[in-house]
Amino acid sequence: MDRELLLLGVLRQQGMHGYQVHEFIDRYLASCTDLKKPTAYFLLDKMAKAGWITAEQVQEGHRPPRRVFRLTAAGEAEYQRLLRENLSAYVPAYFTSNIGLAFLDEVPAAEALARLDERRRHLAAELAVAQAAPPHPGSLQWLVEHRVRHLQAELDWLDELLGRIRQRLAGA
Amino acid sequence: MDRELLLLGVLRQQGMHGYQVHEFIDRYLASCTDLKKPTAYFLLDKMAKAGWITAEQVQEGHRPPRRVFRLTAAGEAEYQRLLRENLSAYVPAYFTSNIGLAFLDEVPAAEALARLDERRRHLAAELAVAQAAPPHPGSLQWLVEHRVRHLQAELDWLDELLGRIRQRLAGA
DNA sequence: TATTGAATACTCAATATTGACTATTCAATA
DNA sequence: TATTGAATAGTCAATATTGAGTATTCAATA
Structure with a gap:
């Protein structure tokens, strides 16, 4: 639930393809999360299926087509909901x-x-x-x-x- | 790796069946871990396959046979190794x-x-x-x-x- | 003594996570 | 201009985790 919030919050500011999203989180929040690349792709797929984000196929050269993800209205609503839920609740972390x-x-x-x-x-x-x-x-x-x-x-x-x-x- | 250490450390003090191990951790370390029951069983199976613990089948009444787990010599060695590794290394927790x-x-x-x-x-x-x-x-x-x-x-x-x-x- | 609800004990299918890949592009340099 | 190594971009099979069960036992009480 919290990783979804993170991805939505990042995509909300700017549409990005999977690698870019992971890059961003890895650059700016490396000390705060350990979201791995395959997990990011998995969650992006899931959120696309749920209709929270759209995936626009972009073909470039011979590489496999990139998918640029963007929030939908449903995604924006979900972001707002998740953010408030997250701020209100304390869920203990385990070490x-x-x-x-x-x-x-x-x-x-x-x-x-x-x-x-x-x-x-x-x-x-x-x-x-x-x-x-x-x-x-x-x-x-x-x-x-x-x-x-x-x-x-x-x-x-x-x-x-x-x-x-x-x-x-x-x-x- | 760390959950294995926990299970080995608990079983080391006393042979227990799966539910008992989970009970113990849930009672005394509830604030420190969130080891779920199915995960505990999964790890116990894995450690039994690896030869770190033995599983003695005990039949009682009509219930499915319990398996009482105990450390082997290999398990004791692994416990010692994991404990030292754990104390030496700092692996950040994520919130x-x-x-x-x-x-x-x-x-x-x-x-x-x-x-x-x-x-x-x-x-x-x-x-x-x-x-x-x-x-x-x-x-x-x-x-x-x-x-x-x-x-x-x-x-x-x-x-x-x-x-x-x-x-x-x-x-x- | 029948019934019920809690505690005990474990399992399974669905979901999530990861290590270890593949493949392309780009820039430097031999 | 080949060659190489790093950065980019994504995938897949293997592994781990969990929610939601099943089944038995036990103790209380109706």
């Missing part, structure tokens, strides 16, 4: 990559410290990239800003965790 | 439910405020539930504590966003 924390005590503290230290480096690098990103067009900035805040909170928490493990090691 | 922020400016500020206020209520309720949860066995607590921290950070950010929109409204 599969943190599952390991559930079994942290199974790893000797010294090794856990080293592993989490490596994790910290990855996280800090991610944050640096997000912060260094060029300014984003329109209100995309809100989403990216949220991302930065989240990464910062993650880093803070990881630092506290590392501190606690260090204390435990020192005490033992 | 599909925040996509709407990318199009926040398309909604009149007064309405956006009302919508985000409703979102805030949902989020605060979620946080209250997570904080009120009974203490978790073993190191599961780390994961749940992380969850609480994350929800708190989300709430802080949402409050800041609401403040900015209110200012904008007042200034206009």
